[in-house]
Amino acid sequence: EVQLVESGGGLVQPGGSLRLSCAASGFTFSSYSMHWVRQAPGKGLEWVSYISSSSSTIYYADSVKGRFTISRDNAKNSLYLQMNSLRAEDTAVYYCARKISSGPTLDYWGQGTLVTVSS
Amino acid sequence: QSALTQPASVSGSPGQSITISCTGTSSDVGGYNYVSWYQQDPGKAPKLMIYDVSNRPSGVSNRFSGSKSGNTASLTISGLQAEDEADYYCSSYTSSSTWVFGGGTKLTVL
Numbered sequence: 001e002v003q004l005v006e007s008g009g010g011l012v013q014p015g016g017s018l019r020l021s022c023a024a025s026g027f028t029f030s031s032y033s034m035h036w037v038r039q040a041p042g043k044g045l046e047w048v049s050y051i052s053s054s055s056s057t058i059y060y061a062d063s064v065k066g067r068f069t070i071s072r073d074n075a076k077n078s079l080y081l082q083m084n085s086l087r088a089e090d091t092a093v094y095y096c097a098r099k100i101s102s103g104p105t106l107d108y109w110g111q112g113t114l115v116t117v118s119s
Numbered sequence: 120q121s122a123l124t125q126p127a128s129v130s131g132s133p134g135q136s137i138t139i140s141c142t143g144t145s146s147d148v149g150g151y152n153y154v155s156w157y158q159q160d161p162g163k164a165p166k167l168m169i170y171d172v173s174n175r176p177s178g179v180s181n182r183f184s185g186s187k188s189g190n191t192a193s194l195t196i197s198g199l200q201a202e203d204e205a206d207y208y209c210s211s212y213t214s215s216s217t218w219v220f221g222g223g224t225k226l227t228v229l
Contacts, residue, residue: 044208044220045165045220046122047218047219059216059217095165100170103153103171104153104212105155105167106167107167107176109164109166112164
């Protein structure tokens with residue numbers, strides 16, 4: 001069974017940093033590209049970032065470019081999101097999601113971790 | 120990248136059919152057959168219901184179907200059931216090698 005478990009969320013002050021993790025199991029993590037998607041309280045989904053299986057290709061949404069860094073450790077079956085210079089508008093539940101092997105679809109999602117940026 | 124446009128809410132009675140639209144541009148919905156639809160219950164993770172415009176993942180009811188015409192994709196749910204009440208989001212791959220979601224549609228089963 002595919003499982004994705006996010007961790008690392010919490011309360012952080014504006015301008016602060018936080019590192020999210022996503023532990024993957026139930027599939028060959030090193031063969032799949034991964035995403036981070038976020039959802040502000042009461043709002044819709046917003047795509048954040050993508051990383052290919054080998055980390056050779058990385059994309060970011062304009063809203064986080066230059067502040068967030070996606071990475072992965074295939075030996076540890078883990079995906080990460082380093083978030084710096086956090087703003088109030090970054091407050092959201094952050095989901096990690098797997099990209100389907102054929103095509104750009106996000107098929108499995110974790111349960112999410114809440115990041116709150118507030119003083 | 121602007122969000123795809125969905126109606127904020129739709130409703131229907133049990134047994135009826137409803138359709139949720141998702142409008143984008145030629146740079147996303149209209150340019151690729153890579154539209155997906157997700158169902159999200161409150162406080163839960165999104166669940167994939169349709170991918171590549173009209174394909175259903177294993178385990179998803181055949182009451183769910185997808186289509187596309189030009190820059191607008193649609194999700195149709197036939198034989199509406201109380202358990203279908205949820206938020207629905209469309210998504211598309213874009214020409215900028217990014218992904219974009221719709222604003223979401225709240226489905227109410229009357």
